[in-house]
Amino acid sequence: MYELKSLSERCRYVECPSRIGVIEIGNGEVCFIDSGNDRSTAKKALKLIEERKLKLKLIFNTHSHADHIGGNKFLSERTCCEIYAPGVEAAMTRYTYLEPALLYGGYPMPALRGKFMIAEPSQAMTLEHEKLPPGIKSISLPGHTPEMTGYIVDGSIAYIGDAIAPASTLEKYGIFYLYDVSDYLKSLDTLMSLGCSVYLPSHSAPLYDIEEIVNYNRQKISEIAEKITEICDTGLSFDEILAEAFNYYGITITPEQYALIGSTLRSYLSYLMDQGRVSTVIENNMLKWKKS
Numbered sequence: 001m002y003e004l005k006s007l008s009e010r011c012r013y014v015e016c017p018s019r020i021g022v023i024e025i026g027n028g029e030v031c032f033i034d035s036g037n038d039r040s041t042a043k044k045a046l047k048l049i050e051e052r053k054l055k056l057k058l059i060f061n062t063h064s065h066a067d068h069i070g071g072n073k074f075l076s077e078r079t080c081c082e083i084y085a086p087g088v089e090a091a092m093t094r095y096t097y098l099e100p101a102l103l104y105g106g107y108p109m110p111a112l113r114g115k116f117m118i119a120e121p122s123q124a125m126t127l128e129h130e131k132l133p134p135g136i137k138s139i140s141l142p143g144h145t146p147e148m149t150g151y152i153v154d155g156s157i158a159y160i161g162d163a164i165a166p167a168s169t170l171e172k173y174g175i176f177y178l179y180d181v182s183d184y185l186k187s188l189d190t191l192m193s194l195g196c197s198v199y200l201p202s203h204s205a206p207l208y209d210i211e212e213i214v215n216y217n218r219q220k221i222s223e224i225a226e227k228i229t230e231i232c233d234t235g236l237s238f239d240e241i242l243a244e245a246f247n248y249y250g251i252t253i254t255p256e257q258y259a260l261i262g263s264t265l266r267s268y269l270s271y272l273m274d275q276g277r278v279s280t281v282i283e284n285n286m287l288k289w290k291k292s
């Protein structure tokens with residue numbers, strides 16, 4: 001844990017719970033892809049590069065989840081590095097209270113206001129192509145979040161953030177967080193078309209062939225969509241569907257899971273409505289979803 005591992009001559013990453021990409025950009029300088037969970041992780045990552053006489057120049061965030069932007073503020077204060085994030089992810093990195101507000105759908109309850117959900121805000125600027133150092137390209141991979149973005153170095157090393165759920169997550173939780181089901185599936189297609197030699201997801205070891213895990217993600221999404229459609233059957237309220245889903249997947253409800261899985265369930269219901277597989281009815285002033 002917390003060691004620098006190599007992917008190519010100039011591409012490395014910090015082995016830690018939410019991996020930080022480290023790319024050499026010339027003149028003894030590096031850019032980070034994401035910044036880890038918090039300032040303690042960022043401090044360890046910075047030490048690793050400083051031991052090698054490298055200087056942090058830039059951070060490129062893949063998306064605005066707290067475990068990817070948690071070290072931004074510390075690193076920018078310590079090194080004066082610039083921070084870039086794609087589109088709305090930059091706004092959410094500057095205004096981090098928006099994350100639990102998005103998940104919960106209103107002013108978040110107290111359990112959702114800790115550092116697990118709200119990172120320290122940092123002055124992320126909107127990512128523009130001309131800000132990327134030579135040889136680094138951004139690739140749009142939305143779905144896990146509205147504008148999740150991956151970074152490809154020299155056409156062969158892909159830092160892909162949370163665009164693919166690791167097998168361990170799929171096996172442990174059965175249902176996993178995502179924002180837009182349709183975009184997530186399209187991003188899996190995009191990943192399959194990249195033809196890179198190495199893919200680094202934030203929460204698993206580097207992958208040299210992604211076909212198996214991409215297919216596993218597709219299969220799980222299809223099963224989850226089918227299960228939710230089946231649960232809706234003749235018409236249930238959101239909380240009834242959520243309780244059924246929690247029971248089926250063996251998840252104990254907590255405020256955090258209510259927000260994460262609840263938000264994911266809402267996204268699936270919208271996806272299934274778009275596909276004409278479920279529809280809404282109003283009964284006794286209650287919105288219910290039923291199988292079409």
Ligand SMILES: [Zn+2]
Pocket residue numbers: 063065144162
């Ligand atoms: Zn994430």
